[in-house]
Amino acid sequence: MIKFQQVQLQYNQKNLVLKNINLEFQNGQIIGLIGKSGCGKTTLLKSIFDHSLVVQGQIYVNDLDLQNRKNQKKINQKLTFIDQEGLYLEEYDFYHNLKFSYQNWSNFLFKTLKIFTKTELSTIWEELTFLGLENWAFVPLKNLSAGQKQRMNILRGLANDSQIILADEPTSNLDLNSSNKVMQLFVKQKQANKVVIIAIHDLEIALNYCDVLVAFKDQEVAGVFKPSEIKLNELKEYFDN
Numbered sequence: 001m002i003k004f005q006q007v008q009l010q011y012n013q014k015n016l017v018l019k020n021i022n023l024e025f026q027n028g029q030i031i032g033l034i035g036k037s038g039c040g041k042t043t044l045l046k047s048i049f050d051h052s053l054v055v056q057g058q059i060y061v062n063d064l065d066l067q068n069r070k071n072q073k074k075i076n077q078k079l080t081f082i083d084q085e086g087l088y089l090e091e092y093d094f095y096h097n098l099k100f101s102y103q104n105w106s107n108f109l110f111k112t113l114k115i116f117t118k119t120e121l122s123t124i125w126e127e128l129t130f131l132g133l134e135n136w137a138f139v140p141l142k143n144l145s146a147g148q149k150q151r152m153n154i155l156r157g158l159a160n161d162s163q164i165i166l167a168d169e170p171t172s173n174l175d176l177n178s179s180n181k182v183m184q185l186f187v188k189q190k191q192a193n194k195v196v197i198i199a200i201h202d203l204e205i206a207l208n209y210c211d212v213l214v215a216f217k218d219q220e221v222a223g224v225f226k227p228s229e230i231k232l233n234e235l236k237e238y239f240d241n
Contacts, residue, residue: 007057032210033199034238039216041199080162090142183209
């Protein structure tokens, strides 16, 4: 569980982004953060692993106060942040990019030699195939489309099997079919009782996949609700035209 108590977020200790944040995010749910561009969705995600953004209040993860640096370091080891930028090594293929960033090695020997187990390889290949990327796994990333790289970046993040998944608009620039498949992977994470928090720009995706929606407006939380509890016209005001 992730808990925000009277949190205020700022950049450079002066540029206010969000204030009066009181939220609880439960395991086993997909939480969608909605609001127009610049409303603070990404900043809220980053505040869970970057405490320099927090100028007031407390953030707790599993009752650990993230003001404590040891607690923050401990939680960051259990956390994956998937963003739009990605840290691609363009000259290398997906397989080697994954090996460079992988954290969930079975033991020290496998970590040292960067060797995946048969089970890990099977899971990785299964998800590549699910997203239609199996024929591109050994192609340098510089030769792939933006959408292909975006999907591979998501797979790379999920491969670490982290307990907390933070994703910043993971379906932007993807077609409907790819977006739905990506969200189905997040559903699998939810079913494994993980915390899944997604900043989302797509109204249909929000309605179909999120268990809880948190809306932001005017630097504050404007509402917390289930998709079935709000009228469509009211929901539209939190999305860019």
